[in-house]
Amino acid sequence: MAAADVPAVRPGAPPGSALAGALRSVGMSLLPVAAAFVVGAVVLAVTGWDPISVYRVMAREAFGSTARVESTLAAATPLLFAGLATAIAFRGGVFNIGVDGCFVLGGLAAAWLGAALTGLPGWLLIPVCVLAGMITGAVWSAPPAFLRVRLGVDEVVSTLMLNFVAIGLASWIVNTLLLAQGTANSASSPVAPQAELPGLGGDVTLGLVIALVGVVFYGVWTRWSASGYELRMTGLNPAFAQTAGISVPRVVFQAMLWSGLVAGAGGAAHALGVVHRFVDGFSPGYGFTGIAIALLARNGAVGIVLASILFGALASAGATVQLFSDIPLDIVDVLQGTIMVFAAVQVVDLRRRIRRQAA
Amino acid sequence: MGQILAAATLAATPLLLAALGGLLNRRGGIVNIALEGKMLLGAILAVVVSAETGSWVAGLAAATVGSAFAGLLFSLAITRAGANEIIAGLGFNILVAGLIGYALDDEGTYQPAGVATIPRIDIPGIDAIPVLGDVLSDKDPITYLAWLAVPATAWFLASTRAGLRLRAAGAPGDSAYALGLRALAIRDASTVAAGAFAGLAGGQLALGLVGLFNQGMVAGRGFIALAAFYFGRARPWPTAGACAIFALFDAIQIRLQQEGFSTQLVSTLPYLVVVVVLTITAIQTQRREAPA
Numbered sequence: 001m002a003a004a005d006v007p008a009v010r011p012g013a014p015p016g017s018a019l020a021g022a023l024r025s026v027g028m029s030l031l032p033v034a035a036a037f038v039v040g041a042v043v044l045a046v047t048g049w050d051p052i053s054v055y056r057v058m059a060r061e062a063f064g065s066t067a068r069v070e071s072t073l074a075a076a077t078p079l080l081f082a083g084l085a086t087a088i089a090f091r092g093g094v095f096n097i098g099v100d101g102c103f104v105l106g107g108l109a110a111a112w113l114g115a116a117l118t119g120l121p122g123w124l125l126i127p128v129c130v131l132a133g134m135i136t137g138a139v140w141s142a143p144p145a146f147l148r149v150r151l152g153v154d155e156v157v158s159t160l161m162l163n164f165v166a167i168g169l170a171s172w173i174v175n176t177l178l179l180a181q182g183t184a185n186s187a188s189s190p191v192a193p194q195a196e197l198p199g200l201g202g203d204v205t206l207g208l209v210i211a212l213v214g215v216v217f218y219g220v221w222t223r224w225s226a227s228g229y230e231l232r233m234t235g236l237n238p239a240f241a242q243t244a245g246i247s248v249p250r251v252v253f254q255a256m257l258w259s260g261l262v263a264g265a266g267g268a269a270h271a272l273g274v275v276h277r278f279v280d281g282f283s284p285g286y287g288f289t290g291i292a293i294a295l296l297a298r299n300g301a302v303g304i305v306l307a308s309i310l311f312g313a314l315a316s317a318g319a320t321v322q323l324f325s326d327i328p329l330d331i332v333d334v335l336q337g338t339i340m341v342f343a344a345v346q347v348v349d350l351r352r353r354i355r356r357q358a359a
Numbered sequence: 360m361g362q363i364l365a366a367a368t369l370a371a372t373p374l375l376l377a378a379l380g381g382l383l384n385r386r387g388g389i390v391n392i393a394l395e396g397k398m399l400l401g402a403i404l405a406v407v408v409s410a411e412t413g414s415w416v417a418g419l420a421a422a423t424v425g426s427a428f429a430g431l432l433f434s435l436a437i438t439r440a441g442a443n444e445i446i447a448g449l450g451f452n453i454l455v456a457g458l459i460g461y462a463l464d465d466e467g468t469y470q471p472a473g474v475a476t477i478p479r480i481d482i483p484g485i486d487a488i489p490v491l492g493d494v495l496s497d498k499d500p501i502t503y504l505a506w507l508a509v510p511a512t513a514w515f516l517a518s519t520r521a522g523l524r525l526r527a528a529g530a531p532g533d534s535a536y537a538l539g540l541r542a543l544a545i546r547d548a549s550t551v552a553a554g555a556f557a558g559l560a561g562g563q564l565a566l567g568l569v570g571l572f573n574q575g576m577v578a579g580r581g582f583i584a585l586a587a588f589y590f591g592r593a594r595p596w597p598t599a600g601a602c603a604i605f606a607l608f609d610a611i612q613i614r615l616q617q618e619g620f621s622t623q624l625v626s627t628l629p630y631l632v633v634v635v636v637l638t639i640t641a642i643q644t645q646r647r648e649a650p651a
Contacts, residue, residue, distance in 0.1 A: 043461060095445065147634075151641035156390070156445050157589055158637060161630040164579065168627035175623065288449055295446065330460030337454025341436060344446035 029296045029303060032342035033310070039338045040331060049327060061320045062313035070202025076312025077204070077273070078103070078283075080211035081266025082290025083308050084218055085137075085259045087299040091222060092255030093235035094148070098159030099263040100287025101166030102140050106133035106264025107271040108170045111278035112178055114191030114271065122194030129195055130210070130268045137264020138257045140166060145256035149249040155256070163287065171280050178278065186280035197273035207269030212305070214262060219301030231255060263287070292336055295343040311336065361493040363610045368494050369567065371606035372502040373398065373560040377584035378591075378598050379505075379512050380556025385593045386516065387549030388529035388542075392448025393433055394557045395581025396455035397426040399574075401561025403459050403469065406572040410471035415566050418475065419501070422562030423555045429455075430554020431547065438543040438550075452581075460574060470571035477501060477566045501563040506599075513595040525549055557581065586633040592640065605629045 041051035062072050082099050089096035110129040117125055144162060147153035171186065178188040197205040222228040233241040234251040242248045266286070271278055289311050296310075297303025318332035377394045384391040401422035409418030433451055436442040463469055477499040486496035516522040527535045528545035535542035564580070565572050583605050591598030608629060612622045 043458065047461075097445070097449070143634075147638055147641070151638060151645060153637045153641045157585075158634050160392070160582070161586060161633050164582065164630040165627040165634075168623045168630075172621045172623035176621065285453075288453065291446060291449065326464075328461045328464050330457045333453050333457025334461060335457075337450045337452070337457050340450025341442065341447050341454060344442040344450060345436060345440040 025298055025300075029298060029307075029343075032296065032339045032345075035342040036335045036338035040335045043331065043334055044327070054321070054325075054327060057325065058314075058317040058321055061317035067202055068316070070204050071316040072309065072313045073208055074203035074205070074274070074312075075316040076308040077208045077211055078266055078270045078286045079289055079293060079308040079311050079315075080208070080215060080304065081262055081269065082286045083293030083297065083304045084211070084215055084290075085261075085263035085266065086287070086290040086294035087297060087304055088218065088231075088262060089255050089259040090294050091235050091299045092231045092251055093238060094252050094255050094259070095156045096141065096144075096159050096256055096259050097156060097287070097291060098141055098144060098162050098166075099259065099290050100283055100285065101159070101163040102137035102260040102263035103267040103270070103283050103286055104170050105140050105166050106137040106267030107275070107282050108173060108178075108188075108267070108278045109133050109136040109264070110268035111188050111191060111271040111275070114195035115178075115189040115277070117195075118192040120192075120194075125192065125195045126197065126206075126272065129191075129272055130265055133264040133266075133268025133271070134261045135264070137260040137262070137267065139260070140264070141256045141260025145253045148256070149253045170278070170282070174278050174280065180277070188278040190277045191272060195272055196276055197269065203274070205269070205273035207273040210265065210269055214265070215301050215304055218304075222301075227251075227254075263290075289336060292340045292343065296339065361489060363607075363614060364490060365493040365497070367603070367606045367610035368498060368502065370609045371602050372499075372505045372567065373564045373580055374584050374587060374602040374606055375505045375599055376501075376508070376560035376563065377557045377581055378587040378602050379508055379595065380553035380560070381584055382588040382591070382593050382595065382598050383512065383525065383556070384549045384553035385588055386529045387525050387546045389434070389437060389444050389546055389550055389553075390448075390585075391550065391553050392445055392585065393451040393581075394553065394584050395577055395579070396448075396452035397429060397554050397557035398561035398564065398577045398581050399452075399459060400429055400455050401426045401558030402565035402576060403561075403572050404558070405562030405565045406469060406471070406474055406570070409476075409566055409570070410474045413473055413475050415475040415477045418566055419477075419559060419562040422558040422565075424558070426558025426561065427551045427555035430551045430557075433554070434547040434550030438546050456574070463574065467575070468571060468573045474566070474570040476568070476570040477563065499563065499567050501559065501567065505563075509595050509599045516595070557584075560584075583629045586629045589633050590636050604632075 037055070041055075044051040044054050061068055063069055082103060085099045085102070086096065110133040113132050114125065114129045117128065120128065140162070141159070144153070144155050144158040147158055148155040174188050175186050180187050180189040197207050199205050200208065222232060230241065230246045230251050233244065233246055234248050234255075238248045241251070267283070270282070270286075275282065293304060293307040293311060296307040314332045314335060318329045321327050322329040377398055381391050381394050404425040405418040405422040408421035409415050412418070429451075433447065436447050437444050479497050479499055480503075482496040486492045516526065524535070524538075524540055524545055525548075527538055527540060528542040528549070535545070560580075561577065564576060584602070587601040587605060588598045590601035608625055612625050615625055616622050
C-alpha cells in the first residue's frame, strides 16, 4: 500500500495501519446492514409504505427519547449475551450455533432456583441463580465440545441439533416438574421478589451491566492476555497454533465452555430481569440473532455492543411501529435475515476470487 | 396400530422429500440448513397458486419451481460469492419466515377460498388388507412419488453419469477439477434440486391434508430432514429409513401422550438420535484409522 493511501497514523502504530484496517472492517460490517435496509425498503415500498418515513419513525421509536433508548437497551440486553457467547466461540474458530439452547436452559435453571430458594436474601439469591445459569450453559455445551475435540464430530450439526433437544427438554421440565399452580400455559412459578434483577430505569436492568462487564472482559482478555492470544491464533490458523505449541483441543474445548457459560448467564439475566419465571418460547431465537451480531462485529468487543444495540433498536422500534402503523413486526426478521445472508458473504474472498478469475 | 401406520406414512412424505433433496445437496458438497425455509416457501406458494387456479397440480408445480429458484439464489450466494453455507442457510430461514409473516400481516394463517387439495388414491383389494392397506392405500400421489424417488435417487447416484459427477463435485479435494468438471455449476444444480424437493415437500404439507397455510406448519421438519440425511450418512435407503422412523415417532406421539409420556421429550428424539449416530460414526472412523 502506498504511503499516501494511509491516513495520518498515530506514531507507534503497527505497520499496515490499524486505522485503515479498522475503517475497512467497519465498512465491511456496514455493507450487510446497508443491503438489509435496501431490501427492507423494497419490501416496504412494494406493500405501499414510504420506506424513508418508516425508517424515520423507527429511528425515532428506537432512540427518540430517554424512554425509547431505555427500551432499546432492554431489548439489546439478551442480544449482548448471545452475541458475546457466539463471538467467543467464533474467535476460536469454533462454529458453535448452540447458544440458543444454552440460553434457554440457563434461564430455566435460574428461574427454578429463583422460585425455590425464597428464604435467601437478594444479594445472595441473584448470584446463586446467575451462577446456576452459567454452570448449566457450560455443562450443556460440554458434550458437543468433547465430541468435537476428541472424536472430530462437526460441532455445527451437533450444536444445532442440541438446540432442539434443549428446547424440548426445558418445555418438558416446565410442564411437569415446575408447572406453576393454577396455570395451564407452560409457565413456572414466578421467582421470589428479591431474585428479580434491580431496575436501572425503564425496562433496563442490572442484566445490561452484567453483559457489558462481560464484553469488556472479553475485549481485554482477547487483546491482552496470553490465553486470549491463544484463542485468536487457534481461530486464525489452528495448524500454525498447534505448531507454535498451543494445545488447540484445549483452547477449542474451553472456548465452547465459555460460550455456553455466557449464554447461560444471558438466560439467567433474562429470566430474573425480564420474564421473572420460565415460559415456553423463552427465547425467540436470541441465539440466532447472536450469530448475526458476532458476524457484524467480526467478533470484536466494540462491534458486539454496537450490533446488539442495532438489533435491540430494530426489535423495540419494530414492536411500536407494529402497534401504531400496522406494519408487521416481521419486517425486523426480514432485515435480520438479509443481514445474515450478506454478512455470510466474505467480501474479501469475493474480491480475491474476482481478481483470480480476471488474472 | 393401523391408524398409527397410516398416520406415520403421511407424516413421512414431506420429511422424505426434503431429506432426499438435502441428501443430493450434501453429496454435491453443500450442507443445506435452509430446507426449513424452502419448505415454508413451498407451502405458501402451493396454497396461493392452488387457490388462484383451482388446481393442486399447479399449486405443487409452483411450490417446486419457486423453491427451486430460491435454491438457485441461495446457491449462487454460496458458490459464487463465497457465503458460509451455514450462516447463509440460517439467514435464509429467518428471511423467508419474515417475508411470509410480513405478507400475512400477523394473521399467521392463510386460508383462501377454493384451495384444491391433493386427492387420495384408494387401491382396491389392498385397502382391505390390515397393515399393508394402512401403509399403501388411501395416500396422495406425492406420497407414492416420494417413495419411488428413493430407489430413483439411489440409481441416479450410483449408475448415472450425472450422479457420478455430482459425487465428484462433492468429494474432498480437487477431484472434480481433475475430471474437468465445473464443480460450482454442479453444486448449484444440486442446490436447485434440493430447493425443488423441499418446495414439493412444503406443498404436500399444505395441500395434502388441510389445504391452508400456517406460519408454524413446517414446525422444524426441515431440520428433521437434515437430521435424517445425517443419520443416513447421505445414502438414500438409510435416509429413507430414518424418515420412516422419525415419522413413526411423530405418529406415536399422541398415543404416548395418552400413556403419560411427554410429547416434548418424544419430539427431541430425532435430534438426539443424530448426535448419537454422529458420535458412533466418529468412533468407528477413529477405530478404523487407528493402527492395529
